[in-house]
Amino acid sequence: MGSGAFTLALALALALVTYVIPEERKCLLSGSWRSDTGCRMVVSFLRKDGSFSGSYLPGPAAGGSEILTSPLEGTQQDAGLVPQPTFSFTVRWQLRDSETARMTAFLGQCYVGTNGEETLHALWLLREAANSPAEDWKATRIGTSIFTRIK
């Protein structure tokens, strides 16, 4: 094997390594996640266009007895192509004894650590239905959530 062929082979090998490493570190939202407030989120179905479905199980601090497992729908940016995609999802809360509708919109990004661990950083808005525009001012709460993958 000549020196030119060897260089080519080396270049190809390096290219493969370069390709493989980020591939392993890409973040996909499918799977089970735990929030820093003890809630659990399961993304059970991630489609090719980045849209996903799942469910949200509130933790004890969220008033665990009142809130039931609630459906979520969302979308992640360029599923499988971007290493640290932004995402958005909405939870429509199923409440045991309440007639007031509640929805939470999460907006965030998935970061991949040097060890390959994925972390979701999100800000959220939580809205309760109001009776009129005059009461709209107090309808919305805000906060942050950090999710880590449950293995």
Place this chain on the structure above:
Amino acid sequence: MGSGAFTLALALALALVTYVIPEERKCLLSGSWRSDTGCRMVVSFLRKDGSFSGSYLPGPAAGGSEILTSPLEGTQQDAGLVPQPTFSFTVRWQLRDSETARMTAFLGQCYVGTNGEETLHALWLLREAANSPAEDWKATRIGTSIFTRIK
């Protein structure tokens, strides 16, 4: 027909009127809307489960030359059953010259005025993709939008 029967018929008629009027004033998100900052939103497809699709056309103040018509996906509460439903939708911005991904999550409620006019009151979060968790703190902007229906 006796006076008692007449009173009953009147009561029934009134009850029907009371029932019919709010029926006509229910808010559905389908259609064209204009925001208080001059943007235009078209919800072209509202499904029975409340999910909807459409597009968002930014106004001049939003940097009109940079931003292209962008797709939106969302959901409204109990489409057709609740007079003033809450809703949530996400816009994935299509940018002419930028490689930085941007997403806006809107969370709001549709209010119906005494004249039947619908108004959407929403808070939104806008996120630009960041490079790392250390830069995450500056990734999110917040604001409000009010939309009125374009006839």
Place this chain on the structure above:
Amino acid sequence: MGSGAFTLALALALALVTYVIPEERKCLLSGSWRSDTGCRMVVSFLRKDGSFSGSYLPGPAAGGSEILTSPLEGTQQDAGLVPQPTFSFTVRWQLRDSETARMTAFLGQCYVGTNGEETLHALWLLREAANSPAEDWKATRIGTSIFTRIK
């Protein structure tokens, strides 16, 4: 008078005009303001360093019967030098029957219209005291207010 002296005089005159026009349109927060939700705010004391004191009188939609006139403290950017200053102020709510402390932080900017009318655009965070970090997630509401000057 030579041509050079005339040019100088003209330049001075123009400089005066340029100076005088924005001078008239500068925004100071002192005075009485009404919010878009019907609340009234009085900034009674604006100091040279931009700090100010006043009081906030909630409107009917804010639960008028519960909330008493509440003190506010804040600061505006470069009082008297910047035509459209940013500002920040905090209201410590005085409540009739509640033991839960509440505070609202407003952050905004004063805009001066072509007609000289001042408008305050602000985002606010409203916090109720929580019992523990586990309940902190639901402590904060968010919204916007627009104030116009009461003459």
Place this chain on the structure above:
Amino acid sequence: MGSGAFTLALALALALVTYVIPEERKCLLSGSWRSDTGCRMVVSFLRKDGSFSGSYLPGPAAGGSEILTSPLEGTQQDAGLVPQPTFSFTVRWQLRDSETARMTAFLGQCYVGTNGEETLHALWLLREAANSPAEDWKATRIGTSIFTRIK
């Protein structure tokens, strides 16, 4: 001393202990704090009415080279009386090379752990001066900070 008197004395002693321990665990904002993003905050002067002054030193992620040590002014609820007071403060950013004014309003609460450790949980709004109401929509960022005391 009879058994009844002894029981009374014991009860009184216990009551005193119960009283004294939370007394020691009250949170005061004076001192030095480090944020979860590596910023440092010094509250150098806490007055009897709860108002305080200090300075904010940004960390590397905040663009350390651009931002200088910046003054802060704020207020804490019922200084010295409430164990876990809410607070609010504003930082007026001193920037090396920028003519755009920036202000951050923090709103939060000090929590005291079972070990007596104080933690500040805050949401903040960061505003850059805009040129006109039409550009106001993009002026405000939002996020959270958690501060722990530097010993």
